Amino acid sequence: MLVVRVQLLLLAMSCHCSTSRASTTSAAHAQAKPGCLNRCGDVEIPYPFGTEPGCFLNEEFRITCNDTHFNPPKPFLWDSNVDVVNISIDGHLNVMQFTAKDCYDAKGNSADSNSPTITFSKLSVSKGNKFVVIGCDSFAFVSSGFLGEDSYESGCRSTCDSLDYVTNGSCVGIGCCQIEIPRGLKQLDVEAYSFNNHTNVSSFNPCTYAFVVDQSEFHFTSNYLALGGMPDEFPIVLDWEITTNETCEEAKICGPNASCDKSKDNTTTSSGYHCKCNKGYEGNPYLPDGCQDVNECNDPKLHDCKEICVNTVGRYTCHCPKGFHGDGRKYGGGCTPNQHTVIKVTLGVGISFVVAVMSISWLHFLWKRRKHMKLKEKFFEQNGGSSLQQELSKLQGRSSEKAKIFTEEEIKTVTNNYANVIGRGGSGLVYKGFLPNKTPVAVKKSKIVDQTKIDEFINELVVVSQINRRNVVRLLGCCLETQVPLLVYEFVGNGNLFEQIHKNGNLSWERRLRIAAETAGVLSYLHSETNVPIIHRDVKSANILLDENYTPKVSDFGASKLVPIDAIQNYTVVQGTLGYVDPEYLQTCKLTDKSDVYSFGVVLAELLTGKMALLSDKPEEERSLAMNFLSSLKQNRLLEILDNRIVNDGNKQQLKKVAKLAARCISVRGEERPTMKEVAFELQGRLSLMSNGQYYLRDNVESNGSQETEYFTCTFYECRDGIGSQTTPTDGYDSMQQPELMAFDDER
Template structure:
């Protein structure tokens, strides 16, 4: 009969019969929401055994499973792990159960044959495990044989009564010829399994008792295992370390379940579910939730409706989603029409312009007989307008229109909506010669409109939704402001891929460049110019806080956001981070946003935004004007890295003159600089309630400016100044003092809040 047959007769192999069952929990992102919707067990029944969920129809005690023995599990402590619990079906430990796929994963023994036999090795000859109504998954498992002188004979039964028989042979004469990952006969052999296999017997043995390979392959192995969990390695030839491997089984419910079930009401699928017959075994079926429902279809209450509107991944709505039983619908905003879906027709405006487009397209088709050229041009125009409409919606045009219609009804400052063609022409299609500034936000171009107006056009880089919201915020805030020291917003364009803002053109750059950029050719600003710029900036912020129709917190005051025009007049810009403050609120809870070095520490800790946050940022700007140093710098000594700490330390040690920018202080203005520094430190107090308001700061700076102008006149005429002293309790006290031409008389009294209003007398 041949040598293999003789060896098979003499074989001392392991026989293993495996009949598999239970259910495998699919641990993926797509089913997590379903698994955690509600309890998967019958009311009053245990749902967990250790870390494994036990869903109905499975159960662990009487009244908790579907019928007598098929779905009854035991919850035991495995040997060696007395403090842990695992579900057991027959002799096998279950690791996962799934009611979605009708699968179960359990652990099964590995058969082995060694020569000479190793009495210390666990071998289970003639081991039989019998579990009815379960089949071995032919799609998730494979039969594997490992060895260099090993074969296995496989046989089994299929649910339709047919038998199955096959074999697998693994050979090699040199371990060097065995390759990792390859299981095609050299050191490893594998077989696919037939559909509907409910039992399997396999015998593993050696052809020559490992005579020629015993030095590197003492044992051969055979087992059924999950496809995805096994990857062959050449080191398994010497020793396969696993004693048990995972196996996936299919389970289902017999059509006679209703006949044998003790609880007749639970023998069919629950509400909002359907019965699905198995193609390979019509005598059995599974239950499945209907589309739009989730849960356990085997429970009496069945599956529950999924609210697709709560998860953007479950619905395709662009605007409003309305949940319905088993599904959802999409609605368009008022004055829009369409199916409202992102992947469908979306929503289009019911506007006069849209009607004109449709009429234009209709006319184009009507005159098709006149010439294909006319049709082509009409189509190109329609496509261009649709693209602009798409950009308009993406750039927040709908939200912007809503806000502007609300705000501009009560103001004369109308924001103009520019077309794409207007700005293309103004910048010569954004030629490089029109660039006047670049940064992390994008590029600023200089443009000339048809009426001769010179404008600055801010073109952002590609933006995400959060930056689009910031852009719209800047338009809304600036539309509320009408102040000579604020960069005037002329309009915007929403018809391009990224939104564009159009401002009045400010010719002299930023305050940062004049204070910190030592490499340019600009003249350094005098103290008088710096004091005036500080007073103008403070006046703007005071206006935003106190005089705007709706109070505004700028939230990003810094020298790069203060521009200078041809007269070196301050112009505050960049309102992208600003917040409108409702009249009945003094603070806003918001995500912390600002620039390192200028950020209010109290705001950073509490996330409570108040007007005093702008006061702190302005205090840093005032110190920059006094010292010429940056708010935060890592270039110099460690003591000078934080400007606020550096200046306050110098003032405590009475050496302020050391930190004042070189060449700026004179005998005539040093006292004025010191008073400005004191004012800055009050703005930088840790507690916001201890800081002055911007109205007080602006008044104090104007007072310092007035004193400076008066002193200049007194120096030339030797005249007298009269001051009005306003005490902290609000009472007014008038006094007059004589001043020398040097202005050396000290008029500041630390015990009271002083506002000086200089009056020049002509000797009378």
């Protein structure tokens, strides 16, 4: 067992506990007496304490500053070797107390124990301390003979079988136990014990520790259980006060601008006092000039003025600004504006608000405009605007053929802010608009352009803009300031060939033949007469627009591809519309001009049959118009699939010739197809003969009773009969017959 006895006697002086500020505030104003040592090492020494005669109130407040054995120096209580670590003028004193320990070896023999006796003359234990016992085979008692007129005794036990059960920061009896001790104890006896001399836990905890400690300075850790892991001493909080046989006022304990009050501890024998500065002052209340005026106006927490704070000696006053009246306090009446001030303030606030709103709106407008301009510049470069300008500049002297680069604002004006949508397709939206000269146009909003193909896109724009033919929808210009390019075309207002064939159905054979011939002429021009051949890649009836005179105009060059002369065949991603796509192109991905020939052949079959290129609701063998058309020709069933509306008003023999041409165009093998130039040549010739009324047909009966058809074809120069006699006009377009379809000529 180890017993530590701490004798604590109350100081015979007086003091008043500070109620306006905490110890942190007191420490901030802990001044020594003028001309005296203000600090010993790291500890401030405020009056009434001091280190030299004349620097402390009396001998009870003497502090010994030992600078001989310690560097930096250490302060000690006047009549002991108790180490002082903090002195505050609010009546608290922190000193170091040695830890009592009771240690054993593995066999249970006492190994290390000490029992220091510490005496604190004229002091008492503060409320902020706790009694702590640390150990896994431990218990201890704390007792005092002086608590008023009663004795005090209490204890605590701490056990544990393993460190696994010990929790850092937890002091509830497992490795650590703590209890509160009352304020005002003047003598402490601490007794430490072990249940089994630590024999069961000596491997990790050979000692019992017991001590009183400032609860704010202690945090339990399992390291304390090991031998050597416990500090030798801990800080303890003591109370000090000034006692006198006179009243505080009679003894003049406190300085000017300070007051004193009876110390309130839990003892009945205390007659001490503490001093504090009056409200509005701060400093050391024990010094003659220790309490100085506080400028509350410098700290919003120290005053409640709403507007103007004026500091006075020991206090402050609140005022209202000019034009206002009231007490000026936040929680009082505050400040109320005078009547004329209300009008001025209201008018000023209103004008300021309007100006601010207008300024913010204008700045926001300028910011948005600048941001939009930056975005337009970004899109212009992203869509190849600079490259297009360079290419168009090369067309000097041919300004009539140059495409115009429209701004975004011009496009909005032309389309009335995109108000009239006239078409929706896989390649984008089409809007109707009007140029400033009232010329109608169609504005196409394309899908996002592949950024890796910008050069090709710009080259195509330049080339297509120079195609100035009657049967091509003319590209008038473009806008590149939007996220996706906008293309401006001439407006063609009579729908497209698909609608005329499959919805209206009022096209005569002569009109159909003219549309086919002129369309073929355009494709022939694109393939063979431009500087760089152009393959349309999406020839279909829906892309052949018709004007009010049913003149065809080929449109939608979005999928078109420029093909260098030395690279006619190209491996490309397949593009086009199902039913019209060249099967050879679909299989090999090799794009040639014969791919357009196949697509045109399907259109020609549409004109002849009035059927759609692809019918998903038909049996498999009849879904594709091209396959069904070839099958009907081979089975000699052409008249069954021809459109009845043209069989009656057209020459059957001419229909057969055009059907044979369509069959050659939709041949599965590209090498067996004619060129678009050959197709256009034959269709134009047949159209010329029909338009001039020079195509005749008569039936002759042979002597053996069989009937044969004799026909004559004419040009403007001569006529030939079926065997070559120059009595009838010559048909110069029979050189493209296919051997496998010759049987078709015998059909009656």
